[in-house]
Amino acid sequence: MQMFEKYFVKTSKSKALYERAKKVLPAGVSYGIRYFEPYPFYVSKAKGSKLYDVDGNKYVDFWMGHGTHILGHCPPNVVEAVKKQISNGTHFGASHELEVELAEQVVRMVPSAEMVRFTNSGTEANMYAVRLARAYTGRSKIIKFEGGWHGGYDALHIGVKLPFNIPESAGITVGATQDTILASFNNLDDVEAKARKEPIAAIIVEPVLGAGGCIPAEKEFLKGLRELCDSKGALLIYDEVITGFRIAPGGAQQHYGIVPDMTVFGKILGGGFPVGAFCGRKEIMEHLNPLVYDHHSGGYAFHGGTFCANPITMTAGLATLKTLEDGKIIKDLNQKGEKVREKLTEIFEANNVDAQNTGLGSMFTTHFTKKEVKNARDTFAADRKRLMEYHLSLIQSGVFFLPTHFGSISAAHTEVDIDKLFSETENYAKSLTK
Numbered sequence: 001m002q003m004f005e006k007y008f009v010k011t012s013k014s015k016a017l018y019e020r021a022k023k024v025l026p027a028g029v030s031y032g033i034r035y036f037e038p039y040p041f042y043v044s045k046a047k048g049s050k051l052y053d054v055d056g057n058k059y060v061d062f063w064m065g066h067g068t069h070i071l072g073h074c075p076p077n078v079v080e081a082v083k084k085q086i087s088n089g090t091h092f093g094a095s096h097e098l099e100v101e102l103a104e105q106v107v108r109m110v111p112s113a114e115m116v117r118f119t120n121s122g123t124e125a126n127m128y129a130v131r132l133a134r135a136y137t138g139r140s141k142i143i144k145f146e147g148g149w150h151g152g153y154d155a156l157h158i159g160v161k162l163p164f165n166i167p168e169s170a171g172i173t174v175g176a177t178q179d180t181i182l183a184s185f186n187n188l189d190d191v192e193a194k195a196r197k198e199p200i201a202a203i204i205v206e207p208v209l210g211a212g213g214c215i216p217a218e219k220e221f222l223k224g225l226r227e228l229c230d231s232k233g234a235l236l237i238y239d240e241v242i243t244g245f246r247i248a249p250g251g252a253q254q255h256y257g258i259v260p261d262m263t264v265f266g267k268i269l270g271g272g273f274p275v276g277a278f279c280g281r282k283e284i285m286e287h288l289n290p291l292v293y294d295h296h297s298g299g300y301a302f303h304g305g306t307f308c309a310n311p312i313t314m315t316a317g318l319a320t321l322k323t324l325e326d327g328k329i330i331k332d333l334n335q336k337g338e339k340v341r342e343k344l345t346e347i348f349e350a351n352n353v354d355a356q357n358t359g360l361g362s363m364f365t366t367h368f369t370k371k372e373v374k375n376a377r378d379t380f381a382a383d384r385k386r387l388m389e390y391h392l393s394l395i396q397s398g399v400f401f402l403p404t405h406f407g408s409i410s411a412a413h414t415e416v417d418i419d420k421l422f423s424e425t426e427n428y429a430k431s432l433t434k
């Protein structure tokens with residue numbers, strides 16, 4: 001408990017709120033990963049690169065709303081657009097121009113997108129994307145990767161953490177995961193061997209493994225997946241919930257130059273409001289069209305929901321994508337991300353701490369290990385306890401990462417913010433060598 005001394009002193013109101021919260025919210029939180037020891041701080045306000053908690057503490061935020069806020073918290077142009085839209089209606093439950101505009105914007109920016117459908121989360125979008133791939137191919141099996149995180153949809157909620165071969169939650173039936181095949185990330189031989197055994201509807205992959213350790217796919221790996229899908233008549237799905245509109249205006253697919261059949265988005269697309277989307281070639285997406293396919297004659301894939309294409313989300317998303325479209329902000333953030341990875345590596349090296357800093361563009365994560373990190377097994381073989389301790393130590397010093405999760409740089413982060421990350425990291429590294 002000694003390590004939390006500073007935190008206890010700084011966060012008495014959060015502690016009281018946690019005591020209240022845990023009576024009505026399991027673990028006192030609304031998402032299990034948001035709990036951390038000894039209790040989470042509770043946020044009262046967010047602006048730019050900062051979070052403020054109920055005790056008035058300020059944190060330089062590198063978690064940025066699960067990687068959502070690429071423009072920072074509350075970017076003025078997005079806030080203005082949303083304020084205007086609120087007085088015109090918060091939820092129509094009927095068709096409107098904003099959804100058309102945002103779909104057109106996505107189609108303009110994303111190489112694989114000819115048609116789009118919006119959802120309310122990345123989880124939902126992945127669920128509908130997998131269903132659509134099955135409807136289109138008439139096949140059941142999907143390949144996903146160890147460490148791949150696609151949200152809580154049953155068929156994809158397996159193989160996220162060690163030991164990888166069991167569902168990540170109680171309540172997931174054997175039936176729900178029996179058509180999901182796990183393969184090793186960045187290991188084409190393994191995928192090929194698995195795809196040889198049975199007909200595959202789709203391979204779903206994060207171009208940069210996010211929760212599995214912020215590990216970029218090797219270009220040859222993605223190229224191999226593309227060729228494999230083409231030769232087997234399977235669909236290649238990129239889960240770009242994190243990488244979409246971050247790595248390049250057209251997502252990681254633009255950066256790598258390897259285009260999938262379908263893409264899933266979330267986070268940045270909603271400009272800070274709940275969102276998800278899946279998109280792809282017209283001939284695939286048309287299976288969602290009840291005027292073309294009906295469920296009696298086969299081939300029709302359902303998608304929908306009360307809040308789909310919510311006008312506030314569409315407004316915020318449009319303002320955000322228009323700001324990112326010319327690629328200038330993204331280019332600058334990618335350079336900063338590169339610098340952060342280099343400098344963190346330098347700091348740990350100088351203090352004789354074994355660490356690897358992985359990521360791509362503006363995303364980054366530290367792994368406490370000597371070994372190169374190429375897949376999720378490497379991530380979980382690193383010293384995770386130390387990573388937790390590093391992040392908790394940063395939190396006490398006013399730098400926020402959700403413990404053990406990746407960080408990202410936004411347009412709101414200043415040199416001073418980034419220098420604070422470096423100096424607090426240095427303090428932590430020095431404390432290890434004392």
Ligand SMILES: Cc1ncc(COP(=O)(O)O)c(C=O)c1O
Binds near residue numbers: 066126149240276
């Ligand atoms: C790559 C990836 N896919 C899907 C999801 C699920 O999205 P959501 O949390 O919006 O359901 C996430 C969430 O972090 C993610 O990182």
